[in-house]
Amino acid sequence: MTYCVGLLVEDGLVMIADTRTNAGLDNIATFQKLYRFEQPGERSIAIATSGNLAVSQAVMSIMSDGFENPQTGMLETIYDHPTMFRTASYIGRAIGEVMRMNNGGSQGMGMAFDVTMLVGGQVKGGRLRLFMVYSAGNFIEATEDTPYLQIGEHKYGKPILDRAITFKTNLPDAVKIGLISMDSTMRSNLGVGMPIDLWGLRRDALETSLSTRIEPGEPYFHDLQERWSSALRSAHQSIPTPPYF
Amino acid sequence: MTYCVGLLVEDGLVMIADTRTNAGLDNIATFQKLYRFEQPGERSIAIATSGNLAVSQAVMSIMSDGFENPQTGMLETIYDHPTMFRTASYIGRAIGEVMRMNNGGSQGMGMAFDVTMLVGGQVKGGRLRLFMVYSAGNFIEATEDTPYLQIGEHKYGKPILDRAITFKTNLPDAVKIGLISMDSTMRSNLGVGMPIDLWGLRRDALETSLSTRIEPGEPYFHDLQERWSSALRSAHQSIPTPPYF
Known part of the structure; x- marks a missing residue:
């Protein structure tokens, strides 16, 4: 399981990802799911992944190494695109490329090697944007109406x-609310777990504003969990008794 | 979609169910999902249903009318069982009976006529109990460790x-918390909607303590929604700013 959330607000962008993976119920491990691709002053991009870990890791590898654009015959990496839109399209093609590489092995095995990715960031001269890229390579974008996107165990x-x-x-409130959303998920679903990777980018900074890994017991996050739990308890206590009896 | 929750506490039992059903995305309707079977002083039982509406309604019908027990050849209704455990087993058999009736039509159509039910209540001389009965007829029970059970869209x-x-x-707090849980689900998932059916039974009362339908705009529930939203907003505002920048 996985939970990742991206929040795009006026000031900037926050992306938060857990690190728990499981192959079956009894094979639990910790793997990074939040990747950063940056050329300070030129582009700052982060990708959060959910779904099949082998596919996700392969996509991250081939985007760093580059793979051939069938139209131009040129090797393209994630750093070769002039806009975030073109970057998201490229990531969609990279997912398709890995799917094709894997198909030989998975065909007829009835296995779904699905992935979904959040792609957020800014390329010089363009807008700060946040996309969700599906296995099929198509994608949707966060907007002012719905300034967040989630992948994985999104309901809690x-x-x-x-x-x-x-x-x-x-932006700091977006970080805080994103961490509360992550805490709610971890509390109710063991498939989502610490440590938590956190990345933030101020609009037009073109360089990471915030990058940290929150380990179990980290004082701020621990305090947030305690305060949130006690706030929820006192919130329901402050609501009057139901009149239905 | 559906959301139903049952809460079993020291004082009694609460069951809450929404009423929205959908056949596909564009065929939305309102159907009762919370049914009461009561003989005051003898037994007081409520059932909340999720899953296929045709199966749920058929199960409720044949339990009122009675269907044959293959061992005894006798017609049995939901009122013929000396304990809640035997009642839950009977409901499991009723689900199986409806599944068999339907199988002629659904075989080979690849359709899943699944249902899951919450069954709560008390029979004279026995304990107040809350069960979740699966399509297969087996069931689990709420305990002091986990005093609630949910069916349908349970994650939000x-x-x-x-x-x-x-x-x-x-018991009044259990009602309140159950309604907050329902509100959280309705707010985030359009497949779950008003009106809400609410039923409560005090331990050893053997007669409904609380039964009401909460319609849109009902003052207490509307106030609870407002207070809960504003409490959540102020709860996150009271948490200090993240130190990660």
């Missing part, structure tokens, strides 16, 4: 986002 | 239950 952590996030939310 | 409304419900929670 959606209520807080639906209530608290708007495009006008400031 | 689980974080509040995981944090706020214990076996010691009093």
Whole structure:
């Protein structure tokens, strides 16, 4: 399982990913799912992945190494695209490339090697954007109406986002709300777990503004978990008793 | 879609069900999913259903009318069982009976006529109990460790239950927390909707303590939604700013 969330607000972009993977129920491990591709001043991009780990890792590898564009015959890496839109298209093609490489092995095995990715960032001269790229290579974009996108186990952590996030939310609050959403998911689903990778990019900075890994017991996150739990408890206590009896 | 939750606490039992059904995305309707079977002083039982509506309704019908017990050849209704355990087994058999009736039509169509039901209540001389009965006829029971059971779209409304419900929670608080869980689900998933059916049974009362339908705009529930939303907003505002920048 996995939970990743991307939040695109006026000030910038936040991406948060857990690190738990499981192959079956009894094979649990920790793998990074948040990758950064950056040329400071030129482009700053992060990708969060969910779904088949082999496909995700292969896509990250071939995007760094480059793979051939069938139209031009040239080797292209993730650093070769002039806009975020073209970058998202390229990632869609990279997923397709890995799917084709794997098909020989998986054909007829009835296995779905699906992945879904969040792709966020900014290329010099373009807008800060956040996309969700599907296995099929197509993608959707976060907008001012819905300034967040989620992949993986998205349901537990959606209520807080639906209530608290708007495009006008400031960047530190977006980080905080994203971490609450992650905490809600971890609390209710063992398939999502610490450490948590966190990345932030201020609009037009073109260079990572925030990058950290939150380990179990990290004081701020631990305090956030405690405060959130006790706030939820006192929130329901402050609601009057139902009149239905 | 559907969301139903049952909460079994020291004082009694609460069951809450939404009423939205959909056949495909564009055929939305309102159907009752919470059924009551009661002989005051003898037994008080409620059943909440999720899954295929035709199967659920057929199960409710044949349990009222009675169907043959293959061992005894006698017609049995839901009122003929001396314990809640035997009642849950009977409901499992009723599901099996409807599945067999339907199989002639559905065989080879690749359609899953699955249902899952929450069954809660008390029979005179026995304990107040809450079960989740699966399509296969088997069932699990809520315990002091995990005093709630959910069916349908359970993920959105689980974080509040995981944090706020214990076996010691009093009955009005259980109603309140159940309604918050329902509100969280409705807010994030259009497949779950008003009106909400609510039923409560005090331990050893053997007669409904609370039965109501909450319609859109009902003042208490509307107030609960507003207070919960504003409590969530102020809860995250009271958490300090992340130190990661």
